[in-house]
Amino acid sequence: MAKINNHLVIMAGGVGSRFWPMSTSERPKQFIDVLGTGRTLLQLTVERFGSLVKPENIWVVTNASYADIVAEQLPDMPKSNILCEPCRRNTAPCIAYISWRIKASDPKANIVVTPSDHIVTNVQEFQRVIGDCMKFTADTDAIVTLGMKPNRPETGYGYIQANLAANSLRNKGIFRVDSFREKPDLQTALKYIQQSNYYWNAGIFIWNVNTIVNAFRMYQPTLAKIFESMNSVYGTPREQEIINERFPECESISVDYAIMEKAEEIFVCPADFGWSDLGTWGSLHLQSHKDLYGNACIGQDIRMFESHNCIIHTAQEKRVIIQGLDGYIVAENNDTLLICKLSEEQRIKQFSE
Numbered sequence: 226m227a228k229i230n231n232h233l234v235i236m237a238g239g240v241g242s243r244f245w246p247m248s249t250s251e252r253p254k255q256f257i258d259v260l261g262t263g264r265t266l267l268q269l270t271v272e273r274f275g276s277l278v279k280p281e282n283i284w285v286v287t288n289a290s291y292a293d294i295v296a297e298q299l300p301d302m303p304k305s306n307i308l309c310e311p312c313r314r315n316t317a318p319c320i321a322y323i324s325w326r327i328k329a330s331d332p333k334a335n336i337v338v339t340p341s342d343h344i345v346t347n348v349q350e351f352q353r354v355i356g357d358c359m360k361f362t363a364d365t366d367a368i369v370t371l372g373m374k375p376n377r378p379e380t381g382y383g384y385i386q387a388n389l390a391a392n393s394l395r396n397k398g399i400f401r402v403d404s405f406r407e408k409p410d411l412q413t414a415l416k417y418i419q420q421s422n423y424y425w426n427a428g429i430f431i432w433n434v435n436t437i438v439n440a441f442r443m444y445q446p447t448l449a450k451i452f453e454s455m456n457s458v459y460g461t462p463r464e465q466e467i468i469n470e471r472f473p474e475c476e477s478i479s480v481d482y483a484i485m486e487k488a489e490e491i492f493v494c495p496a497d498f499g500w501s502d503l504g505t506w507g508s509l510h511l512q513s514h515k516d517l518y519g520n521a522c523i524g525q526d527i528r529m530f531e532s533h534n535c536i537i538h539t540a541q542e543k544r545v546i547i548q549g550l551d552g553y554i555v556a557e558n559n560d561t562l563l564i565c566k567l568s569e570e571q572r573i574k575q576f577s578e
Contacts, residue, residue, distance in 0.1 A: 230333045231359060232434075233278040234323050235270055237287040237295060237341035238310055243504055245573055246561035247538060255341040256294050259503060260513075261523035261540050266342045266503070268298055273348045274337070277355055284327065285341070286310060286319050305460075311469040317483035318448060318475035320430075322468070324437045325452040329459035334434040335363045343427070344512060346499025354496045358431040361396045361492075368440065369399060369431040370485065372424025372493040373500045378414035381504060383407055383426040383481070387493045402491040405481060424495055427502070430480070437484075444487045448475055506554045506570050510536035536567065 240250050248254040255267045264272070271283060280301045287295055289309040296304050308323060320338060327334045337355060345351045358369045372385045384406040391401040405426065409417065417423035432440075441449040451471050458467045485491060501512045513521035519534040527537050530548040538556040539545045547555060554570060556563045565573060 228277060228279050228282070230331060230335050230363070231278045232282045232284065232327055232331065232334045232336045233271075233274050234320070234327075234336055234338045235267070235283070235285045235341045236316065236319055236338065237267055237285050237291065238313065238319065239340075239342065240288065240313075243573075244506065244509075244556075246556060246558040246563050251290075252294065253291075253342075254503065256291065256298065258540065259509060259538075260344065261538070265298055266344070267295070269344070270339060270341050271299060271302075273345055273351055274339075274355070276352055277337075277359065281306070282331075284308065284323055286323050288313070309465060309468075311472050314472065314475045314477045316428075316480040317445065317478045318472065320437070320480050321441050321445070321448050321452050321475075322472070324434055324441070325455070326459050326464075328434045328438055329456060332434065335359050336432055336434055336437070338430045340428055340502070342503060343429075344499075344501050344503055346512070348498075350496075350498040351500075354494060354498065355431070357396060357398065358494050361393070361399055362431050362433050362436070365395065365433075365490075366436045366439075367393075367432070367490045367492050368436060368485070368488055369492045369494055370402070371427045371429040371431075372495045373427050374495060374497040375418045375423065375425050378411060378418050379425065380409060380411055380414050381508075382502065384409065384414075384417050385424045385426050385493050387422045387424060387495065389422045393492060396494075399492045399494045402485075402493050405486055424493060425500075426481075427496075427500055430485075436490075440484050440488050445478075445483050448483070451475060506536050506556070507567055509538075510534075510567065534567070 237255050239253050244254045247257050256265050258265055281303055283302045284306045285295050286308045292307050292309050295307050362369055386403040387400045388403045389400055393399045451474055455467055458464045501508055503509055510521050515521045520529050522537045524539040526544040528546045532547055532550045534552045535550050536554050542557055552567045554565045554567055
């Protein structure tokens with residue numbers, strides 16, 4: 226597949242610390258080795274796009290305070306491709322900024338946008354799906370989002386309702402979107418997974434640069450005018466200065482509300498490549514390899530006795546021995562130790578304050 230106009234945009238500005246004590250506001254989860262592979266989630270994200278996008282066409286949009294971490298973890302990417310938001314304004318301003326920035330240097334760009342903190346277990350299938358979607362958007366004015374085939378009634382994800390009777394003539398595996406659904410309660414999620422046309426919204430988007438810029442012009446003209454007005458400074462030494470001035474003017478709004486729920490040419494590509502949005506210790510436990518007793522252990526030498534259904538992350542410790550726990554998180558980082566019931570992890574922030 227020709228890669229010359231393929232661009233990868235990674236949104237890496239999140240400041241959450243859901244994996245405390247491993248992650249903190251100074252080093253959020255996208256910059257840490259959550260899986261114990263020796264690679265951070267950001268590095269793993271870049272690696273799985275390796276066959277689709279050239280290093281010089283990789284872009285990271287992040288908080289200004291994380292720019293040095295990004296440069297350190299992605300040394301093959303040009304530093305000029307690290308774009309710094311001066312403040313948080315949700316995903317629509319982030320995507321608008323990078324879209325106008327890429328358009329200034331490559332008017333034929335074909336773009337895939339992804340969060341920095343997801344995991345994928347079947348990389349080969351992931352690359353096939355992304356490659357097919359990029360071929361589709363390169364020559365159309367379609368916006369494509371990926372829909373993950375659900376395997377449980379998940380209440381932590383939004384859902385996409387696909388019209389399986391309306392597939393694209395160009396690609397039989399891509400379908401029109403009927404609607405986007407908010408994160409449901411359990412009863413609603415159970416209804417969704419009993420139907421074949423509901424998918425988890427992974428927040429991964431594919432489009433060509435003219436499609437997304439025109440969508441902003443049509444559905445978010447105020448946002449579009451802000452970034453259109455900066456055409457003369459993109460790629461120049463003044464870019465960051467002007468962005469610092471104008472970016473705070475942007476409305477804080479997600480791309481789902483700003484564009485996806487309004488645009489007409491919206492398609493979904495159903496996919497199944499072992500995807501997870503690692504938002505909780507519970508999701509990490511679900512995705513990790515487990516022993517016969519349901520324990521997931523990430524560390525050099527962890528020995529479990531009479532313990533069940535635990536997630537242990539003690540990568541900095543030489544040896545860890547645990548006895549008699551059921552359904553617990555045990556995590557250590559920088560001389561801080563967490564021992565907490567998995568069922569109570571929503572209270573971790575309260576514990577850590």
